[in-house]
Amino acid sequence: MTTLNARNGEGEERLEIQAPTIGDWFKSVRMWFSGAFDELYKSKTAMAGACMLLSLIIVLVFAPVISGYDPVKPDYNAFIQEPSAEHLFGTDRFGRDIFARVLWGGRRLVSIAFAAVFFGLILGIPAGFIAGYYGGYTDAMIMRVVDGLLAFPGILLYLLLVTLAREWHLEGILNDLILIFALGFAFSPEAARLSRGAVLTEKHKEYVEASHTTGEADLYIAFRQIGPNCVSPLIVESTVRLGYAILIIAALSFLGLGTPPPTPDWGGDLSSARDYMETNPYVAIFPGLAICYTVLAFNLFGDGLRDILDPRVVER
Amino acid sequence: MLIYTINRILHMIPVLFVLTVVVFLFMQMLPGDVIDTLIGDEEAEDPETRALLMKEYGLDQPIYVQYGVWIGKVFQGDFGKSLITRRPVSLELFESIPATVYLAIVGISLSILIAVPLGSIAAVKRNTPTDYAAQVTSLIGISIPEFWFAIMCVLLFSLYLGWLPSSGYMSPFEDFGQSIKYLILPAAAVGFRQAAYTTRLTRSSMLDEMNKEYVDTARSLGFSEKKVIYKYILRNAMIPTITISGLQLANLLGGTVVLETIFAWPGIGQAIYLAIIDRDYPLIQAGILVLGIIVVVVNLLVDLLYRVLNPRVALN
Numbered sequence: 001m002t003t004l005n006a007r008n009g010e011g012e013e014r015l016e017i018q019a020p021t022i023g024d025w026f027k028s029v030r031m032w033f034s035g036a037f038d039e040l041y042k043s044k045t046a047m048a049g050a051c052m053l054l055s056l057i058i059v060l061v062f063a064p065v066i067s068g069y070d071p072v073k074p075d076y077n078a079f080i081q082e083p084s085a086e087h088l089f090g091t092d093r094f095g096r097d098i099f100a101r102v103l104w105g106g107r108r109l110v111s112i113a114f115a116a117v118f119f120g121l122i123l124g125i126p127a128g129f130i131a132g133y134y135g136g137y138t139d140a141m142i143m144r145v146v147d148g149l150l151a152f153p154g155i156l157l158y159l160l161l162v163t164l165a166r167e168w169h170l171e172g173i174l175n176d177l178i179l180i181f182a183l184g185f186a187f188s189p190e191a192a193r194l195s196r197g198a199v200l201t202e203k204h205k206e207y208v209e210a211s212h213t214t215g216e217a218d219l220y221i222a223f224r225q226i227g228p229n230c231v232s233p234l235i236v237e238s239t240v241r242l243g244y245a246i247l248i249i250a251a252l253s254f255l256g257l258g259t260p261p262p263t264p265d266w267g268g269d270l271s272s273a274r275d276y277m278e279t280n281p282y283v284a285i286f287p288g289l290a291i292c293y294t295v296l297a298f299n300l301f302g303d304g305l306r307d308i309l310d311p312r313v314v315e316r
Numbered sequence: 317m318l319i320y321t322i323n324r325i326l327h328m329i330p331v332l333f334v335l336t337v338v339v340f341l342f343m344q345m346l347p348g349d350v351i352d353t354l355i356g357d358e359e360a361e362d363p364e365t366r367a368l369l370m371k372e373y374g375l376d377q378p379i380y381v382q383y384g385v386w387i388g389k390v391f392q393g394d395f396g397k398s399l400i401t402r403r404p405v406s407l408e409l410f411e412s413i414p415a416t417v418y419l420a421i422v423g424i425s426l427s428i429l430i431a432v433p434l435g436s437i438a439a440v441k442r443n444t445p446t447d448y449a450a451q452v453t454s455l456i457g458i459s460i461p462e463f464w465f466a467i468m469c470v471l472l473f474s475l476y477l478g479w480l481p482s483s484g485y486m487s488p489f490e491d492f493g494q495s496i497k498y499l500i501l502p503a504a505a506v507g508f509r510q511a512a513y514t515t516r517l518t519r520s521s522m523l524d525e526m527n528k529e530y531v532d533t534a535r536s537l538g539f540s541e542k543k544v545i546y547k548y549i550l551r552n553a554m555i556p557t558i559t560i561s562g563l564q565l566a567n568l569l570g571g572t573v574v575l576e577t578i579f580a581w582p583g584i585g586q587a588i589y590l591a592i593i594d595r596d597y598p599l600i601q602a603g604i605l606v607l608g609i610i611v612v613v614v615n616l617l618v619d620l621l622y623r624v625l626n627p628r629v630a631l632n
Contacts, residue, residue, distance in 0.1 A: 159588065
């Protein structure tokens with residue numbers, strides 16, 4: 001245990017400050033987890049969603065270990081095979097292992113979805129906080145913009161941006177960044193609306209008044225003190241948004257407006273599967289099931305979290 | 317009500333302004349010379365012709381003037397000419413609207429026919445296996461991407477069973493029986509997702525209504541349970557359900573881009589998709605603008621309808 005000894009001039013008074021040790025930190029993390037687990041346990045829906053998500057993330061993280069096949073390199077000895085012990089989900093028309101493609105496609109898709117939702121939160125939360133905290137004209141101005149954006153049909157924005165990306169021949173990571181930007185931007189007004197609402201309910205509570213009295217800076221109060229109390233509606237909405245983001249990305253690449261082929265992609269693979277799914281239906285079945293599983297996991301988890309965090313719903 | 321209506325219409329103006337600006341900027345942000353994209357390569361070689369064309373299209377003017385000229389033309393229904401067919405874009409678009417409206421109306425009706433009874437039963441029998449089954453089904457329903465559902469339907473009903481055509485369109489005025497055959501799969505694909513949403517919505521608004529005091533009053537007056545549920549609860553629960561289903565129309569129209577493409581349905585969604593593939597910029601621009609305007613106007617109408625159905629809501 002580290003002990004800092006601060007002595008004053010005479011060396012008579014001792015002020016002891018204990019810095020947290022690794023052990024303490026571990027303990028608090030464990031407490032937080034067991035607390036979270038107790039909460040989760042209250043809702044079967046949330047538990048089911050959490051288990052599905054956890055297994056999904058483990059499988060995606062360990063994709064290279066789980067499947068030894070290259071998702072991109074064609075194998076001319078294994079065209080269009082049905083599922084077997086060798087190829088769990090079968091192979092596509094270039095002899096590529098479908099299971100490997102589903103895994104690698106999932107890694108990309110889920111990371112893009114997370115990045116997009118994160119970007120939306122980064123854009124939306126400060127706007128919502130500032131609007132809610134300062135009120136008045138600031139609030140009115142920010143919320144007009146938010147209302148306008150909320151009414152803007154999101155899918156059209158995606159189509160425009162993705163078309164632009166295609167015309168500028170943005171490929172690889174740049175193309176993904178455009179997707180992240182479009183999805184995140186479309187989510188930001190919702191994030192702003194939610195965080196503003198949460199700030200409005202919190203800002204008149206006593207602990208905030210107390211902070212004002214002790215002379216804390218506005219920004220410090222808004223983000224460090226009110227902030228943590230506004231997390232729950234944002235977490236619920238973000239979870240549901242993750243599922244939605246995955247549906248949108250898959251739909252765009254299904255239309256051939258997302259990632260160009262050889263890159264494994266659930267939507268893109270489904271689209272190319274349409275040409276020969278009569279000979280091997282598995283090429284069309286498995287990537288679709290992967291999308292359903294992932295989106296369902298996020299939806300279940302989000303629904304369950306809503307039940308836990310919103311006591312009004314639990315009564316039902 | 318009149319003041320509220322006027323107020324709402326005024327609120328629509330900034331949204332439409334943002335929409336037109338975004339769509340206008342899209343054209344400006346395309347790579348390359350606008351003259352090349354508008355005219356095609358052959359005619360624009362000569363610098364003198366180019367200068368003449370620049371003047372003719374107003375491209376020598378500052379950008380806000382160009383926007384003003386463009387928006388003036390849009391108000392007159394002049395969106396320019398398609399680069400592919402050389403016909404006015406407005407003509408191409410307005411020919412495709414009936415097919416989309418037809419599909420949307422059939423899809424929504426189908427979803428209401430399934431969802432309202434299912435949601436009501438789930439709410440009445442809450443926390444029973446019936447309720448859980450309905451909840452799980454609808455949650456799975458909103459997690460399935462519509463394009464995958466469509467592909468699976470094609471695989472089963474067209475390719476394996478051969479009952480229905482896999483794609484195509486026939487006007488109901490031409491051959492009614494045949495047109496129904498073409499309609500079934502696309503309408504099912506539009507309807508199933510919508511049905512899943514509406515089921516959840518009906519269930520939760522029924523539950524909200526059931527907890528209200530007038531229900532107890534009605535019961536204590538000795539009305540039969542059937543009468544209480546159908547005459548009072550269901551009626552009131554329909555108000556938010558109808559409203560939110562109306563707002564969902566925006567999502568549905570976005571979804572038509574994917575579904576119309578899969579089923580080769582000659583609606584506005586397919587028109588936009590084909591325009592993106594063919595790089596027919598004026599058509600993309602106009603298509604997205606028209607779809608956006610439809611969504612904004614439908615949102616307004618739904619909002620007004622909600623006030624009419626539910627006069628208790630304060631008009632602010």
